[in-house]
Amino acid sequence: MSALEQTRHLATAVPGPKSQELQARRSAAVAQGVSSTLPVFVTRAGGGIVEDVDGNRLIDFGSGIAVTSVGASAEAVVRRASAQLADFTHTCFMVTPYEGYVAVAEALAELTPGDHAKKTALFNSGAEAVENAVKIARAYTGRQAVVVFDHGYHGRTNLTMALTAKNMPYKHSFGPFAPEVYRAPLAYPYRWPTGADNCGPEAAEAAIDRISTQIGAENVAAIIIEPVLGEGGFIEPAKGFLPALREFASAHGIVFVADEIQSGFCRTGQWFACEDEGIVPDLITTAKGIAGGLPLAAVTGRAEIMDAAHPGGLGGTYGGNPVACAAALGAIETMKELDLNARAKRIEEVMKGRLTAMQEKFDIIGDVRGRGAMIAIELVTDRATKEPNPKATAALAKACHAEGLIVLTCGTYGNVLRFLPPLVIGEDLLNEGLDIIEEAFARI
Numbered sequence: 250m251s252a253l254e255q256t257r258h259l260a261t262a263v264p265g266p267k268s269q270e271l272q273a274r275r276s277a278a279v280a281q282g283v284s285s286t287l288p289v290f291v292t293r294a295g296g297g298i299v300e301d302v303d304g305n306r307l308i309d310f311g312s313g314i315a316v317t318s319v320g321a322s323a324e325a326v327v328r329r330a331s332a333q334l335a336d337f338t339h340t341c342f343m344v345t346p347y348e349g350y351v352a353v354a355e356a357l358a359e360l361t362p363g364d365h366a367k368k369t370a371l372f373n374s375g376a377e378a379v380e381n382a383v384k385i386a387r388a389y390t391g392r393q394a395v396v397v398f399d400h401g402y403h404g405r406t407n408l409t410m411a412l413t414a415k416n417m418p419y420k421h422s423f424g425p426f427a428p429e430v431y432r433a434p435l436a437y438p439y440r441w442p443t444g445a446d447n448c449g450p451e452a453a454e455a456a457i458d459r460i461s462t463q464i465g466a467e468n469v470a471a472i473i474i475e476p477v478l479g480e481g482g483f484i485e486p487a488k489g490f491l492p493a494l495r496e497f498a499s500a501h502g503i504v505f506v507a508d509e510i511q512s513g514f515c516r517t518g519q520w521f522a523c524e525d526e527g528i529v530p531d532l533i534t535t536a537k538g539i540a541g542g543l544p545l546a547a548v549t550g551r552a553e554i555m556d557a558a559h560p561g562g563l564g565g566t567y568g569g570n571p572v573a574c575a576a577a578l579g580a581i582e583t584m585k586e587l588d589l590n591a592r593a594k595r596i597e598e599v600m601k602g603r604l605t606a607m608q609e610k611f612d613i614i615g616d617v618r619g620r621g622a623m624i625a626i627e628l629v630t631d632r633a634t635k636e637p638n639p640k641a642t643a644a645l646a647k648a649c650h651a652e653g654l655i656v657l658t659c660g661t662y663g664n665v666l667r668f669l670p671p672l673v674i675g676e677d678l679l680n681e682g683l684d685i686i687e688e689a690f691a692r693i
C-alpha cells in the first residue's frame with residue numbers, strides 16, 4: 250500500500266456521503282451510549298493524518314485520545330506486531346507464558362521513575378490497570394480507603410466510575426458505586442480562589458486536612474492522582490501540590506499511585522509527567538500511548554507492593570496479549586529512536602506560542618496550559634468572572650472538524666479544547682491545524 254500522504258485534503262463535506270451512509274448503519278446496529286466525536290469512517294491513519302472513506306485527509310490533533318503518539322501505523326509497531334501475529338496470537342500468560350510480556354515488564358521497570366526494584370502486571374485497558382492498582386494497594390496495606398481528586402478521571406468500570414469525578418456522561422444513572430472512595434480538593438491554578446500563586450500549598454493543606462479529619466490517614470490504602478489531569482481539563486496541579494501529597498503518603502504508609510494513562514510515554518515531553526517535580530510514585534498505571542494503538546495497560550511499582558497480591562490474585566484472559574506486547578516494544582523502540590520527548594517539547598513550543606498569541610486577540614480564551622503535546626485552552630464567557638463557555642467550545646470544535654481538523658473537548662464544565670497530536674506529526678501540519686483553530690476563533 251502506498252504511504253499515506255501527509256497533507257490535509259477535503260474531497261467532500263465532513264462527514265461526506267459515504268461516512269453518512271455508514272453512520273446510518275452504525276446508528277441502527279451500535280448502542281448510542283458509545284458515541285463518536287466526529288463520525289467520519291476511517292480507512293487509513295498514520296503520521297499526523299487520518300484518511301476517511303470519502304477520500305478526506307484530516308489533520309489529527311487527537312491521536313485517538315493520546316494513544317497513537319508514535320503514529321497510527323508506526324513502522325516498528327507494524328513490523329513487530331505482524332511477526333507476532335504470524336507466530337501465535339494467544340496462549341494466555343497465566344497458562345503458558347512468553348517472552349514479550351517479560352520484556353515489556355523489564356522496559357517498564359527501566360523507564361518508570363525511581364531506581365528501586367520494580368515489578369509489573371499487564372492488563373487490557375486503563376480502567377483495568379487502575380482497578381488492579383487499588384487491589385494491590387489494599388492487599389499491601391490491609392486498608393480500604395482510596396483518595397482521589399476533584400476533576401479526576403480514572404475509567405468507566407464500576408470501581409473506576411467511583412474514582413472518576415464527573416457525573417455526565419461517565420456516571421449518570423449507573424450507580425450504585427463502589428464504597429470507600431473519598432474525593433479531595435485539587436490544586437487547579439486557574440480557578441483557585443486566592444490565585445494561582447497560593448494554589449499549590451493551600452490546596453495541599455486542604456486535601457491533607459480532608460484526608461486526616463474525614464478518613465484518617467491510617468485507614469487510607471492509596472492516593473491516586475493524574476500528574477497532569479486528562480479528561481478533567483488538562484489541569485497541571487500547581488507546583489508543590491504533588492510533592493506535598495507524595496510526602497504525606499510516605500509519612501503515613503499510604504501507597505501513592507500516579508495514573509499516567511494519558512500523560513505517560515513521552516506525551517508531556519518526559520517519559521512520565523510525574524518526573525517534572527521529581528515525584529517517584531509507589532505504583533504507576535499506564536495504558537493509552539504504551540503500545541501504538543493496541544490494547545495494553547500496566548501497573549508497575551515497588552516490588553514488595555506488587556508482590557503483596559497472592560499468586561493467582563491478579564490477571565485476566567487477555568492481559569498482556571503477545572501481539573499487544575510486541576506492539577509496545579515497537580512503540581518504545583520508536584519513542585527512543587525518534588526522541589519523541591524532544592518532539593513533544595517542540596510541539597509545546599509551537600502550540601503555546603501560537604495559542605498565547607491567540608489569547609491576546611480573543612477574549613474568550615481564559616487559560617492556555619499543558620505540557621508537551623498535551624495542550625489545552627479553557628474558554629470562558631468573560632475573563633473576569635471566568636464563567637465556563639461550553640457553547641463556544643462545542644462550536645469551535647465543530648468548526649475545526651468541518652475544516653478537516655480533529656480536535657477534542659474535555660473539562661468538568663465541557664469548556665476545554667484539548668490538543669493531543671501524534672508526536673510524529675510534521676511541523677507543517679501542526680501549524681496548519683493551528684491556522685484552522687485561529688480562523689475558527691475569528692469567525693465565532
Ligand SMILES: *Cc1c(COP(=O)(O)O)cnc(C)c1O
Pocket residue numbers: 373374375376377379402403404405475479480508509510511512536537
Ligand atoms: C483513559 C484513561 C483511563 C481509562 O483508560 P481506558 O483504557 O479507557 O479504560 C484512566 N485514567 C486516565 C488518566 C485516562 O486518561
